[in-house]
Amino acid sequence: MTAAAMVAPRAGRTLFFFEKPSAMRQLQRFFRSPDTVCVSAEGHLLTAEEPGEIRPEWKPWHFEALPIVVDTIPVRCGTSRSGQSHAGKLAAIGQALRGVERVIIATDPGREGSMIAWEVLEHLGWRGRVDRLKLGALDDVSIRRAFAALAREPDSGARDYAAYLEALCRQYEDYHLGLNGTRAISLKLRPAAFREPWRFGGVQSPTLAILADLEERIRSFVPQDFFKVALHLETAEGAALTLWHMPKDRIFEREAAEVIRAAAAAWSGPLAVEQRDQRRAPPRLFSKDTLARRCAKRFGWDPQQTARLAQELYDQGYLSYPRTESESLPEGQAGDAAAVLAAVGSVLPDVAILTAAGPPVIRRGAKGHYVRDPGEHHAIVPLRKVPAPGRLAADLFRLWDLVARAYCAAHLPDGIDARTVAAAEVATPLGAKRFSVTGRVVRVPGWRAVYGTEAEADVDAVPGKARAEDEASAGSLPPVRDGAGASATGADIAEAVTEPPRRITRGELPVVMGRLIDQVEDPAAKRALENPVNPNEPKGLGTAATRDTILPKLLKSHYISLAGGKDPAITVTEVGRAFIAAVRRVFPAYGDPVGRAMFEAELAEIGRATTRDEARARADSFRRRTRERLDGLIAATARAQAVSLDPSLxxxxxxxxxxxxxxxxxxxxxxxxxxxxxxxxxxxxxxxxxxxxxxxxxxxxxxxxxxxxxxxxxxxxxxxxxxxxxxxxxxxxxxxxxxxxxxxxxxxxxxxxxxxxxxDESVGRPIRTSAKRLPRESAKETGRPAARPRRASAKRAPRGASC
Incomplete structure (x- = not known):
């Protein structure tokens, strides 16, 4: 099928704008028309101007010059990672646009991909027709579906322009907050002994606030001894077992535990035995954040490494688009399951045996894997195209295998456990107390057979929370019938200690940012963070595409440190605690994660506009509010005092x-x-x-x-x-x-x-002792590591600002 057959034919030439040459090559085999032109950008071709390049007086760091504000961020030609200018690429794209009547943007399907194309088209002054081809995956079936969707959406260009303006507004805020906030806080609040800038950002600072609040809870935590009571008994049939009294409201007084123990030691009576099958559905599919968390736990990868590998698998056509918030699939893809499972089975023989046993299980609705609207991008899944043996590098195959097994598990039957609970009611001077024990035996493995012994039971544990107290359990229980008589053979008191909240790990941080709702206790805040349209994706901090860039920035600023281990825990340093305390004292809004999440939700409305005029109006309103917030930040900082911090810390x-x-x-x-x-x-x-x-x-x-x-x-x-x-x-x-x-x-x-x-040669050449200008400030959130700051001196100030 050619491109002309997939979209309505039009007179004149059509230019396809790709993000990478690899994606362009995947699609070029569909193009047979001589009127089709293809170009690729290889990432952002333009970069924002530095403040000192806009106005010389903005180059030195002077508080009196703040706020530094521009209506539109000027851009210039960027360079590749090797330092080569993109001027040639821009010129080639400009030449290719001549005589073109239509541009089809085929960059990666997200705000960043939209921006890569639109910023070039705007820079070159393109005013013709623009359409958007959203490639959720680069296999043949997905490509054909993308062209079919393009033919059905005559307004795809206008909608994509709204996504571009949302990305542009995010850059606008990042630029101004990083630039002004970092300079203002460094000049006014930073401790005298701290040499580097106090980097500030709209997403970075509230993320640090989450970690600092947890750090405070951990440091202020006072362990308490509590008690559990064991009841050892024997049934009339001679079976021996132990029941436990370990209530959710823990026993903190030994005297109370002793009263319960004494009553239990003299107990006799009937046992209540409940036996039933418990179904265990497969876990949800992977979003970018949950995939990063699983890879950190299993392989020790940091989230950015996982993102790079997933992007490479997408570029090669083995995985669907990886920068997604969703853990669900659209209902229309349920019919693909059999073909995808067969393809995966050709690479994973152990999985093929399981999936060949029956038709795929399709679970629909909020608790299933297929929903009516999974959001802008669906969950990360394997495709019909599968890697040949030995084709992929080891880490790439490990990641593909992980995603492929999750997809297969989602289409296999539920697991079934035979669950038995034996309980006894013991009358005590403190009231009736329940003693119980649970036995669980796997009766039907179901989807768990995909993982074998690697099936993980704690993948859904909430980061930053204390470990939940498990029910008393045993691998299996002796045969016991309901109502069987039993008598105590003894009773013991076991001591335990309350545990502090668990630290958030490197791999968990993106999940925490995306599911902020799990970190707050206030009911009103939880309601505010809910997403009625998609309950599985509540409001959060940042976007799936950028959350993994925040931790390296916090590390670079010395606000946090990492422990050892495969997935290291995050500790907030004294510098980080002092920084976030200063931010909250001077301008509390920037230290409020919930408030920031609500602000992010408003920002996302720009991308939901249906016309260009509506998108422009929303973007203009956002820029005005950003400037107002900057004025408030600078005014509040001007009145503040510098932070006092022990230099030894x-x-x-x-x-x-x-x-x-x-x-x-x-x-x-x-x-x-x-x-x-x-x-x-x-x-x-x-x-x-x-x-x-x-x-x-x-x-x-x-x-x-x-x-x-x-x-x-x-x-x-x-x-x-x-x-x-x-x-x-x-x-x-x-x-x-x-x-x-x-x-x-x-x-x-x-x-x-x-x-x-x-x-005097023994002394050396005289030196100039006059102070030189301070350096230009890099305030853009590019994700690239900044140069190592020079030694702080009268000659230069260190660069640094980030979102």
Missing amino acids: IPAEANPGRGGGAPTPAMIAFAVSLAARKGVPLPRGCKSSLARCRAFLDAHAGARAAVGPKGAERAPSPAMLAYARRLAETRGLDCPPEVEAQFEACRRFLDAHAAGAGA
């Missing part, structure tokens, strides 16, 4: 170039004299640790002001210090301690003693 790596080695004798002498003069104790390790000595001097002798207003006291640069030391040694001078820590003192020393030193 700042990690050495937060001050690049200053963490290793010992301080110089002059620094130690200056620190000792400074401590005596100010009447403060010299911190432990100050004489042996360069970082701690520097932090003490910064806190008590004046900050180096890595990013600060003109006139702020600062320390000399490394070059100035080196020159001053050589000069003192050569001329037999004493180098005063303040020269080591104060820029002005060092400059005065050089001015007084460097005359004629320019020709």
Whole structure:
């Protein structure tokens, strides 16, 4: 089938705009018309201008210049990862557009894909017809369905333009919040001893607030002893078993436990035995976030690695589109199940045996896998195209295998467990108490046979919550009939300790961001986060496409640290706790995760507009509100005081170039004299640790002001210090301690003693001691790692701002 057969024929040439050459090659085999032109972007071809490139006065970091606001973010030609300019690609696309009557955007089906194409078309001034081809997968069947849908949607271009404007508005807010928030908070609130910027962002900051709130609950948690009571008994038939009293409302007083134990020890009476089959349905299919969580737990992959591998499998046509929030499939795809299962079975023989036993089980509705509207993109599933043996790299095949088995499990029968509960009511002075034990035996494995012994029982555990108290259970129980008489043979008290909430792990963080509703206790907040249209996808932070980029930013800012292990737990550092406390004190809205989720929901309405005019009106309104919020942020920050933080709590790596080695004798002498003069104790390790000595001097002798207003006291640069030391040694001078820590003192020393030193080879070339301009600020959320900040000095301030 050719492209012309799949869409209504039109006069003139049609240009297909792809995101990657690999996708373009997948579709080119469908094109037979000479009037079809194909181009690919290979990602974003344009990049936002830096503030200093827009206006020179915005390059230095001065609070008086804030807020820095532009109506539209200027863009320029970007570069590839290898540093090659995209100018040639832009020129080629511009040339290809000449004589074209229609553009069909065939980039990845999401806001980011829409933006990649539309920003180029807007930049080149294209004003012709635009349609949107949404490729949920790159196998032949999915491609044909995408063309059929294109033919049925004459307004696909207008709807996609709305998605582009939503992405543009997200970039607009990211740019302005990262730029203004980072500068304002760094200049006004950041502790003097902290060298790097205090990076701020609309999604990053409330995400940190979730982790900080959990950190506070963990740190303030006080363990409590509680008690369980065991009743050992024997039935009239001679069967022995143990029942437990372990109520949800725990027993915290030993005296109460002893009263119950004494009553249980004297108990005799009939047992209540309930036997029934318990059906266990297969788990939901994978969204991007839940797939990341499973891969972190099973393979130890970080979410970004999982996302890269899933994207590669999509590009090769083995998986459906991976950047999805949904865990469901559209009802119209139920008919594909048999063919997909057969294809998967050709690669996984053990699965083929299970799926060949009967027709696929199709579960519909909110509790099933097929729904009427799964959202913009459905769950991640395998396709008819399957990898040949040895075709994929090991990690790619492991990921495909995981998704394929989940799909197969979703179409197999329920598992059935034979569940037996034996219970006894014991009369005590504190009232009747229930003792029980549960035995569970797998009667029918059902879908669990796909996983064998790897079937995981705790995949749905809520991150950040204490482990639930399980019911007393045994692998199997002896034969016991309902109403059988039994007598106690003894009773014991078992001690246990309450556990704090579990830390959220690296792999769980995207799930936490997407399911914020699980982290809040307030009923009103839970109601606000509900999504009536799709209850399985409540309001959350960020988008599925970008949630995995937040943790690296928090790590880079030293707001969090990771423990060891396959899926490491996240701990909020003292720097992170101080930062989020300052944000909440100065501008609480940016430290409120629920409020941010509601704001995200409003932002998503831009992408739901049905006409260009409606989308533009919503986008203009959003930009106005963003500027108003910026004004409020800057005004509130201007009135705030800097945060006081013990320098010893700042990690050495937060001050690049200053963490290793010992301080110089002059620094130690200056620190000792400074401590005596100010009447403060010299911190432990100050004489042996360069970082701690520097932090003490910064806190008590004046900050180096890595990013600060003109006139702020600062320390000399490394070059100035080196020159001053050589000069003192050569001329037999004493180098005063303040020269080591104060820029002005060092400059005065050089001015007084460097005359004629320019020709003295033993001293070296004279240096310039004037302060230079601060660097341009990178405020865009690009997801690329920023360059390592330079050592903070009068010469440069470190770059840094992120969403």
